[in-house]
Amino acid sequence: xxxxxxxxxxxxxxVLDVLFQQQRRWLYxxxxxxxxxxxxxxxxxxxxxxxxxxxxxxxxxxxxREGRPARHAYRITGEGRAVLSHALKVRATSGxxxx
Amino acid sequence: xxxxxxxxxxxxxxxxxDRRDWLAAMKAEQQEVRSGRLRWAVGCLTVALGWRVAKDGxxxxxxxxxxxxxxxxxxxxxxxxLMPAELxxxxxxxxxxxxxAIGLVLGLYRPRLAVYASIGVVVFYxxxxxxxxxxxxxxxxxxxxxxxxxxxxxxxxxxxHLLIGFCAHLGACLCGGLAGRWISKQLKSAKR
Numbered sequence: 001x002x003x004x005x006x007x008x009x010x011x012x013x014x015v016l017d018v019l020f021q022q023q024r025r026w027l028y029x030x031x032x033x034x035x036x037x038x039x040x041x042x043x044x045x046x047x048x049x050x051x052x053x054x055x056x057x058x059x060x061x062x063x064x065r066e067g068r069p070a071r072h073a074y075r076i077t078g079e080g081r082a083v084l085s086h087a088l089k090v091r092a093t094s095g096x097x098x099x
Numbered sequence: 100x101x102x103x104x105x106x107x108x109x110x111x112x113x114x115x116x117d118r119r120d121w122l123a124a125m126k127a128e129q130q131e132v133r134s135g136r137l138r139w140a141v142g143c144l145t146v147a148l149g150w151r152v153a154k155d156g157x158x159x160x161x162x163x164x165x166x167x168x169x170x171x172x173x174x175x176x177x178x179x180x181l182m183p184a185e186l187x188x189x190x191x192x193x194x195x196x197x198x199x200a201i202g203l204v205l206g207l208y209r210p211r212l213a214v215y216a217s218i219g220v221v222v223f224y225x226x227x228x229x230x231x232x233x234x235x236x237x238x239x240x241x242x243x244x245x246x247x248x249x250x251x252x253x254x255x256x257x258x259x260h261l262l263i264g265f266c267a268h269l270g271a272c273l274c275g276g277l278a279g280r281w282i283s284k285q286l287k288s289a290k291r
Contacts, residue, residue: 030128040142044125045149058124071131072124 008087011038015046016084019056019076026061026073047074055080103129103140110140110147115154122147158208162220165201169194169224170231192257198224198268199275206279213276221269229254 008016018035019027033043050056057077060070076084107126114122125143132139152159201220206213233250236242242250256264 028128028131029124030131033128040125040128040139041145042142044121044142044146048121068130069123069127071127072120 007090008083009046011036011042012046012050013084013087013091014038015043015050016055016076016080016087019074020081020084023076023081026059026075028061028071028073032074050080053079055083101136103136106137106140106144110144113151114147115150118147118150155209161204161208162216165205165220166223166227169197169201169220170227194224194257195267195271198271199278202272202275202277203279203282204275206276206281207283208279210280210283213280214273217272217276218269221265221272225256225265225268 014036015032015038018032029040029043029047032038032047033040036043038046047056047058051058051074055077056074058072058074061073063070107129110122111126122143125139125146129136129139129143198221202213202217205216205220209216229251232254233247236250237245251261254261257267259267
């Protein structure tokens with residue numbers, strides 16, 4: 001069971017959303033950074049937190065080109081999808097209330 | 100080696116061991132970055148600094164608090180309340196007792212750094228206290244022209260020669276630090 005989580009920040013939701021859009025693929029940190037517009041200093045603390053809470057899984061993938069190091073890749077988990085879905089619902093509801 | 104790599108090397112040095120994998124992940128991505136390599140490296144360094152502060156912030160705060168306590172506490176108040184006169188006669192001056200206690204906590208908290216931290220605390224404390232006393236003495240009209248060197252030749256720490264007083268401080272803090280390290284090791288082996 002995932003640890004109880006405060007309502008995720010917009011940046012965290014953006015990361016989960018990118019992973020959800022490509023949920024069958026393993027995504028690299030750089031791809032997530034490009035898709036969300038987050039800098040490495042903001043992205044990695046989010047990835048670490050999500051991984052520690054079991055909302056995404058990670059693995060090392062062999063390099064595509066010779067001489068390059070293995071790369072860390074990420075994929076959303078079932079719990080991650082549930083948290084994202086809940087966060088999007090909350091956001092939509094609070095958006096409606098403000099309107 | 101470009102500046103981005105220098106920053107990544109610094110990040111590697113300050114990253115705690117339990118976060119090494121994540122730094123490796125960031126470093127591997129940096130090799131794939133086409134533009135903005137420096138920005139990526141600055142981000143890595145920021146994250147590594149955050150990890151280090153999270154891990155050692157309390158430790159650093161304790162060292163700062165210790166130095167503040169040693170430098171700013173009015174000893175004449177604490178001496179009268181906490182230290183019986185008999186102990187003074189034995190040479191147990193309050194700073195020695197405080198330094199043993201500070202060393203003990205430093206040794207318990209970070210056993211590997213006990214020696215370095217003890218030396219750092221004592222050197223900082225004695226240099227700061229000496230210089231502060233020198234400035235205070237120079238405010239008196241009769242000592243206005245006294246040089247630092249002449250002041251040091253006359254200076255005593257805990258009624259002993261400057262060097263002996265400094266060694267006593269260092270010994271006290273190191274004793275505390277090594278005792279803390281030993282206790283920490285015993286506690287760890289008892290847990291296993």
